[in-house]
Amino acid sequence: MGKRGTWRIYLGAAPGVGKTYAMLNEGRRRAARGTDVVVGLVETHGRARTAEQIGDLEVVPRREIRHRGRTFTEMDVDAVLARGPRVALVDELAHTNVPGSRNAKRWQDIEELLEAGVDVISTVNVQHLESLNDVVERITGVRQRETVPDEVVRRAEQIEMVDMTAEALRRRMAHGAVYPPEEIDAALANYFRAGNLTALREIALLWVADRVDEVLARYRHRHGITRPWEARERIVVALTGGPEGDTLIRRAARLAAHAGHADLLAVRVVRGDGLTERFPREPARQRALLESLGGTYHQVVGDDVPTALLEFARGVNATQLVLGSSRRPGWQFVFGPGVGTTVAREAGDLDVHIVTHEHVGKGRGPGRMAGPALSRRRRATGWALAVAGPALLTAVLTGLRGESGLTTDILFYLALTVGVALVGGLWPAVAAAVLGCLLANWFFTPPYHTMNVARFEHVAALVIFVGVAVAVSSVVDLAARRTAQAARSGAEAETLSMLATSVLRGEQALPALLRRVRETFGAGSVALLERSGHGWVTLGAAGPGPCADPEDADAHAAVPAGSGPDGRGETVLALRGRVLPAADRRVLTAFAAQAAAVLEWRRLAEEAAHARRLAEGNRIRTALLAAVSHDLRTPLASIKAAVSSLRSADVTWDPEDEAELLAAIEESADRLDGLIGNLLDMSRLQTGAVTPLTRPVAVDEVLPGALRGVPPGRVVVDVPDTLPPVPADAGLLERALANVVENAVRHSPGTVLVSADELRFGGGPGRLEIRVVDRGPGVPDADKERVFGPFQRLDDGRRGTGVGLGLAVARGFVEAMGGTLDAEDTPGGGLTMVFALPLAPAPSPVPSPVPSPAPDGPPAPEHGPAREPQGGTR
Numbered sequence: 001m002g003k004r005g006t007w008r009i010y011l012g013a014a015p016g017v018g019k020t021y022a023m024l025n026e027g028r029r030r031a032a033r034g035t036d037v038v039v040g041l042v043e044t045h046g047r048a049r050t051a052e053q054i055g056d057l058e059v060v061p062r063r064e065i066r067h068r069g070r071t072f073t074e075m076d077v078d079a080v081l082a083r084g085p086r087v088a089l090v091d092e093l094a095h096t097n098v099p100g101s102r103n104a105k106r107w108q109d110i111e112e113l114l115e116a117g118v119d120v121i122s123t124v125n126v127q128h129l130e131s132l133n134d135v136v137e138r139i140t141g142v143r144q145r146e147t148v149p150d151e152v153v154r155r156a157e158q159i160e161m162v163d164m165t166a167e168a169l170r171r172r173m174a175h176g177a178v179y180p181p182e183e184i185d186a187a188l189a190n191y192f193r194a195g196n197l198t199a200l201r202e203i204a205l206l207w208v209a210d211r212v213d214e215v216l217a218r219y220r221h222r223h224g225i226t227r228p229w230e231a232r233e234r235i236v237v238a239l240t241g242g243p244e245g246d247t248l249i250r251r252a253a254r255l256a257a258h259a260g261h262a263d264l265l266a267v268r269v270v271r272g273d274g275l276t277e278r279f280p281r282e283p284a285r286q287r288a289l290l291e292s293l294g295g296t297y298h299q300v301v302g303d304d305v306p307t308a309l310l311e312f313a314r315g316v317n318a319t320q321l322v323l324g325s326s327r328r329p330g331w332q333f334v335f336g337p338g339v340g341t342t343v344a345r346e347a348g349d350l351d352v353h354i355v356t357h358e359h360v361g362k363g364r365g366p367g368r369m370a371g372p373a374l375s376r377r378r379r380a381t382g383w384a385l386a387v388a389g390p391a392l393l394t395a396v397l398t399g400l401r402g403e404s405g406l407t408t409d410i411l412f413y414l415a416l417t418v419g420v421a422l423v424g425g426l427w428p429a430v431a432a433a434v435l436g437c438l439l440a441n442w443f444f445t446p447p448y449h450t451m452n453v454a455r456f457e458h459v460a461a462l463v464i465f466v467g468v469a470v471a472v473s474s475v476v477d478l479a480a481r482r483t484a485q486a487a488r489s490g491a492e493a494e495t496l497s498m499l500a501t502s503v504l505r506g507e508q509a510l511p512a513l514l515r516r517v518r519e520t521f522g523a524g525s526v527a528l529l530e531r532s533g534h535g536w537v538t539l540g541a542a543g544p545g546p547c548a549d550p551e552d553a554d555a556h557a558a559v560p561a562g563s564g565p566d567g568r569g570e571t572v573l574a575l576r577g578r579v580l581p582a583a584d585r586r587v588l589t590a591f592a593a594q595a596a597a598v599l600e601w602r603r604l605a606e607e608a609a610h611a612r613r614l615a616e617g618n619r620i621r622t623a624l625l626a627a628v629s630h631d632l633r634t635p636l637a638s639i640k641a642a643v644s645s646l647r648s649a650d651v652t653w654d655p656e657d658e659a660e661l662l663a664a665i666e667e668s669a670d671r672l673d674g675l676i677g678n679l680l681d682m683s684r685l686q687t688g689a690v691t692p693l694t695r696p697v698a699v700d701e702v703l704p705g706a707l708r709g710v711p712p713g714r715v716v717v718d719v720p721d722t723l724p725p726v727p728a729d730a731g732l733l734e735r736a737l738a739n740v741v742e743n744a745v746r747h748s749p750g751t752v753l754v755s756a757d758e759l760r761f762g763g764g765p766g767r768l769e770i771r772v773v774d775r776g777p778g779v780p781d782a783d784k785e786r787v788f789g790p791f792q793r794l795d796d797g798r799r800g801t802g803v804g805l806g807l808a809v810a811r812g813f814v815e816a817m818g819g820t821l822d823a824e825d826t827p828g829g830g831l832t833m834v835f836a837l838p839l840a841p842a843p844s845p846v847p848s849p850v851p852s853p854a855p856d857g858p859p860a861p862e863h864g865p866a867r868e869p870q871g872g873t874r
Contacts, residue, residue, distance in 0.1 A: 005114040007156040009093070012125040013204040014197055016169055016178035019123040019162040020044070020091055024053040026121055027089045031057060036086040040113070040120075041075035041106075043091045047177065057089075065098045072098040077109045080118070087119045094128035094148040107152050124148060126204040131511065139199045140191050143609070150511070151538050161208045166197035233262035236313045237295075237322040238343075241268060244324045244357040245286040251355050252322040253293040264295035265316060267519075269308045298519045306342040311522065313350055320351045325360045382424010386432040389416050394439045406458060409444045410465045413437070414472075421473035429473030437466050510598050514542035517573070517591045524577020528561065528595050531570045539571065539599065547574040561592035571596060635668035642668070670709070692732055692817045696725035699756050699770060706737035707754075714745050718755040719770075726768050726837040732813040733837075736821070739806035740772050740833045748774035748830065758839070767819075770835035778831050784823040807833075 008026075012019035020042060031037040039059040044050045060083060063076035074097050080088055090113070095106040103109050110120050127136040130147040137143040153159065164172075170192060172178055179187050237252035239245045249266065256262040268283065287297045302308025313321050326338045337345075344352045393416055397409050413436035421429035441451060445458050453459045510528065518526045525543030529536045529550060536549050550558040553574035561571040573592035642661040646653065653661070700719045707715055737754075744752045753773040759766050779787060788811045811821040819837040826832045 003117055005117050005119045006158075007110070007114055007119070008121045008158040008160070009153060009156045010121070010123045011153075011159055011161045011204060011208065012123065013161065013163045013201045014127075014169060014192070015125055016172060016192075017162050017164050019125070021050050021053055022160075022162050023089055023091065023121050023123050024050070024055075024057070027057055027087065028053070028055055030087055038080065038083055038085040038088055040080045040088040040090040041092075042089060046180065049177065058085075063101075065100050067098050067100060074098055074101050075106065075109055077102050077112055080113060081116055084116075085118060087121060088113055090120055090122045093122045093124050093153075094144075094146045096146050105148070107148050124153060126200060126207060129153065129207065132203055132207065135203065136200070140196050142191055149539070151540055154541075155538075159208065161204055163201060163204065166194045166201070169197055170194065233259040233320070234316055234318040235259070235262055235264050235320045235322060236309075236316065236318040237264070237266045238309050238324075238339075239266050239268045239283075239286060240324070241283050241286075242324075242327060242359065243282060244327070244359045245282060246289060247357045248322055248324050248355055249286060249290050249293065249295070251353070253295065255320060255322065255353070256295075259320075262319075264290070264293065265298060265318070266290050266295055267298045267300060267309065267312050269300055269302050269305045269312075298516070300519050300522060302522065305339050306346065308522070309339070309343055310346060310350070312519065318350065320353065321347065322353045322355060325354055325356045327359050379424050379428065382420055382428035383431070385416075385420045385423060386428040386435065389420060390432060390435045390439050393436075394443055398443060406440070406444055406461060409440055410461055413440055414465060414469055417469040418472050418476065421476040426473050426477035429476070430470055433466050433469035433473065436469070437462050440465070510540040510595065510602070511542065513591070513595055513598055514540050517575070517588075517595075518542045520591070521575060521588065522577075523575040525575070527574050527576075528599075529572045529574055531572075536572075540595075543577070545576065547576050550574050552576060559589045559592045561596040571599070635672040638668040639665050639672075692729035694727045694729055694817065697728045697730045697733060698725045699723055699768065702730055702734045702737065703754065705734045706741060709738065710741060710745055713751070715741060715752050715754060718753065720756070723756055723758055723768060724839055726839055728817045728819075728837055729813075732817060736810040736813040736835070737770070737772075739810040740821075740835075743806050744772050744774035744776070744831070744833065747776035750775050766839050768837050768839055770837070772833040772835075773826050773830065774832075775826065775828070775830040778825060778829055779823060781825075787823060788821070 010019040010022050024039075024042065027037045027039070037057060039054060039057050041062065042050075042054060042059075044054075060076060060079050062073035063079070065072050065074060075090060090106065090110055093107045093110055097104060097106060097109070103112070110122060113120050126132060127140075127144050128147050129150050131150045133144055133147050169178075170188060173184055173188060173192055176184065233256075235252050235256050237248050239248065252264055252266075256264040266286075290297055298312070300308055300312055302311075309321070309323075321343065323340045323343060326340055328338065340352075340354050344354065390413065393412060397412060413433075417429050417433045417436060420432040438451075441453065441462060442449060445453055445462070446455070453462070514526045514528060517523070523543065525541065525546040527541040527546035527548075528539045529547065530539050531537075538546065538548065547553050547558075550572045553576055558572055558574040561573045573588065573595055575588070642665045645651070646658065646661055698721075700721050700723070703717060703719060707717075741752060741754065754770070755773070756768060756770045758768055788807050807821075814821040814835060814837070817837065819835060822834050822836075824832045824834055
C-alpha cells in the first residue's frame with residue numbers, strides 16, 4: 001500500500017461564510033503551481049461567484065443514481081480513483097449519499113481517496129459536527145440530520161476555519177449572495193439571526209482551539225518536549241481530599257481570574273499503597289465548588305504523589321501549580337521533605353505556589369494509614385537496618401555487660417527485629433533475627449566468643465527468639481501487604497464511585513470519558529475502536545498517537561467494550577503509553593463498559609429524538625387535518641351556499657334577503673380569514689419568525705381595535721387613561737387581546753370584564769397587568785397550561801368555533817414582547833386571563849416617529865388591524 005494522502009478541511013462557522021470558495025481558491029492556487037488538481041464534487045448552490053471560481057479546473061463527471069423513481073447525482077469515486085489526481089476537491093463531507101451509492105457517507109468516500117494516496121481538500125460546517133449537533137439545535141432551533149463524527153474531522157492534517165462577523169454574513173445574505181431572493185427574509189428571521197451567528201462563531205472558535213491544543217500536545221509528545229509552553233495559561237490545583245481544599249480552590253480561581261480567565265484544573269492523586277478516605281464528604285463537595293468556579297476535576301492513581309502531580313501538570317501543559325502547605329507535624333519531616341518541597345524542587349519551569357491554610361501542622365487525622373509498606377525505598381531501608389542495627393545494638397549491650405542478663409539482651413534483639421519488619425518487611429526481619437541470634441550467642445552466651453552453648457536453657461532461649469522473631473515478622477509483613485491491598489481496593493472503589501457519579505450526573509460525552517480514562521491510568525493515549533468490514537474504525541480518542549488497532553495497545557491495556565453502537569461488530573478500549581498491571585484491568589473494564597453505555601445512550605437518544613419529531617409531526621398533521629376537514633370547511637360551506645343562492649336564476653331575491661346573504665358571506669369570510677391567520681401565526685411562532693416592533697403603547701388605544709369583532713354589550717372595559725405606556729408591539733398586543741377576549745365572550749354567559757392596573761415593586765419599573773375576566777364554566781387546575789397548547793380544544797363537542805390556536809398564538813405574541821400570559825380562577829366561578837407586561841423604566845412623552853430595529857434582525861413590518869380572532873377554545 002502506498003503513502004496515504006493528506007487531508008485539509010475548511011471548517012465554516014455557518015453556511016455562506018465562503019468555505020467552498022476558499023477550497024476552490026486553494027485548488028486553483030495549487031493548479032497554477034503545476035499540481036494535478038481535479039474537482040471530485042462541488043456544490044455551488046446556485047451561487048454565481050462560487051461557480052466562477054471553478055474556472056478551468058477539471059471536473060470529474062458525477063455518477064447518476066436512480067432512487068424511488070428519481071435521478072440523483074453523487075461523486076463518482078471510481079472515476080476519481082481511475083483519474084488518479086494528486087489533489088481532489090470534495091465539498092460537504094458530512095453529506096449522506098443516496099441509497100445505492102458506494103458508501104453511506106461522503107466522508108467514507110474521502111477515506112477511500114486518502115487510502116489511495118490522493119490528497120483531499122474538503123469542507124464542513126460546525127453545525128454538522130456530531131458532538132455539537134444538540135448544542136446547535138438548542139441555539140438555532142434546527143436539528144441537522146447530516147452529521148460527521150468529530151474524530152473523522154480531527155484526523156485531518158490541516159483544519160482551517162473560515163469565518164466572518166454576523167453583520168457581514170447577514171449583509172451578504174441581504175445582497176443575495178447566499179440564498180435566492182424568495183428565501184432571504186425567512187433565513188434572516190430564523191437561522192441567520194445575529195445572536196445565532198455569534199453563538200455559532202464562538203462554538204467554532206472553541207472547537208478549533210481544542211484542535212490546536214491536540215496538535216500542540218502531539219507535537220510536544222513527538223519531540224519529547226516536557227517543559228511547559230505558555231501558549232495558554234493553565235493553573236492546576238493539587239487536592240488531597242482534606243478540608244484545606246476549599247482554600248486552595250478559591251486561591252487558584254483568583255489566580256486564574258487575574259491571568260485573564262485561564263483554564264483551571266484540579267487533580268487528586270489517589271495512591272494504591274495505604275491511602276484511605278479520611279474525609280469522605282470533602283471530595284464531592286470540593287468538586288461541586290470547583291465546577292461552580294468554572295474548573296474541571298481530575299483524579300489519577302499514582303504511588304509517587306510528587307511525580308504523578310508533575311506528570312499530570314506537564315501532560316496538560318500547565319503553567320502554574322497550586323499546592324497547600326503540609327498538614328504533617330514538624331517532627332514527621334525527618335522521614336522526608338514532603339510533597340510540596342519535592343514538587344517545588346523538581347518543577348523546573350513550572351511555577352509552584354505553596355498556599356498556607358488553617359490546617360497546617362495539625363496532622364492528617366486519625367484515619368491516616370502508613371505510607372508505602374513494600375516500596376523499594378522501604379525495603380532498602382529495612383535491609384540497612386537489618387545489617388547495621390544488630391551490630392550497633394551489640395556494641396551498646398557490650399558496654400552494659402553485667403547490668404543485664406541474656407533474657408534482657410534477647411528482648412532488645414527481638415524489639416529491633418520487629419522494628420525492621422515494620423520498615424522493610426519479612427526478609428530483612430528474618431535476616432535481622434538470624435544475625436541477632438548469632439551475635440547474642442557470640443557475645444552474651446557462655447562460653448563467650450565461641451558458637452558453643454554451655455547450658456540447655458540458653459539454647460532454648462536463642463531458638464525461641466528466632467522463632468518468635470520470624471513469626472512476628474511474618475504477621476507484620478502480612479498486615480502491611482493486606483493494608484496495601486485494602487488501600488488499592490479503596491482507590492479502585494473510589495475511582496469506580498467517581499465513574500458512577502459521572503453517569504448519574506449525566507456526563508455522557510465520549511471525549512470526556514476517554515480523557516478521564518487517560519488521566520486515571522496515566523496513559524499516553526486512549527482510543528475506542530470498532531471492528532468493521534474494512535478493519536478497525538476509531539469511534540473516539542484522547543491523547544496523541546492513539547491506537548488504530550487493538551494489537552497496538554500495551555500489555556493488559558486493551559479490553560472489550562461490547563458490541564458497536566449499531567448493535568453490530570465489536571468495540572475495544574485500547575491504551576498506549578503505559579504497561580498496566582493486570583490488577584488494573586478490572587477498573588479498565590468498568591470504564592470500557594461505560595464507554596459502550598455512552599455509545600448505546602447516544603444511539604438511543606438519536607432514535608428517541610427522531611421518534612419525538614415523528615410523533616410531534618403526526619400530532620400536528622392530525623390536528624391540522626381535523627381543522628381543515630371541519631372548522632375550515634364550515635365557513636366555506638356557508639359561503640358556497642350563499643353564493644349559490646344569489647346566483648340561482650329560479651329565485652328572485654328582494655334587497656333585504658340579498659343583503660342578509662351577503663352579510664353571511666362576509667361573516668363566513670371573516671371567520672375563515674381568522675382561522676387561516678391563526679394557523680399562519682402559529683407557524684411563525686414555531687419557526688421563530690416573529691420579531692416585535694417595540695415602542696411605547698397605551699393600552700386604552702389598543703383595546704378598541706381588539707374589541708372590534710365582539711358583539712356590542714358583551715364586554716365591560718375598566719382601563720384608566722392615566723396608565724403609563726408599555727414597551728410593546730401594538731399590532732401583536734391588539735391581536736393577542738382580541739384572541740383572549742373573543743375566547744372569553746364565547747364561554748361566558750354574561751359580560752366579560754377587561755381591566756388594567758399598574759403594579760410597582762420597591763420603586764422598580766414594575767409591570768402593567770391586563771385582566772380579562774369571564775363568568776363561564778372555568779378550567780380545572782390541571783388543564784390551565786393545556787389551554788395554551790396549539791390545537792387544544794377542551795370542549796370538543798362544540799365544532800365550528802375554531803381550531804384551538806387562539807390562546808396559543810396570544811401567549812406566543814405576549815412572550816415575544818417580554819411579557820407573560822397566565823390563567824387564574826375567577827372568584828365565584830369562571831376564568832381570568834392575566835397579561836403581565838413590563839413597564840418602561842422612563843416612558844418617553846413623545847414617541848419617536850421611526851421605530852428602532854429589533855436586536856436580532858431587520859425591523860418587522862407594521863402589523864395591520866387585528867383579524868377576527870378564532871380558536872383557543874376550552
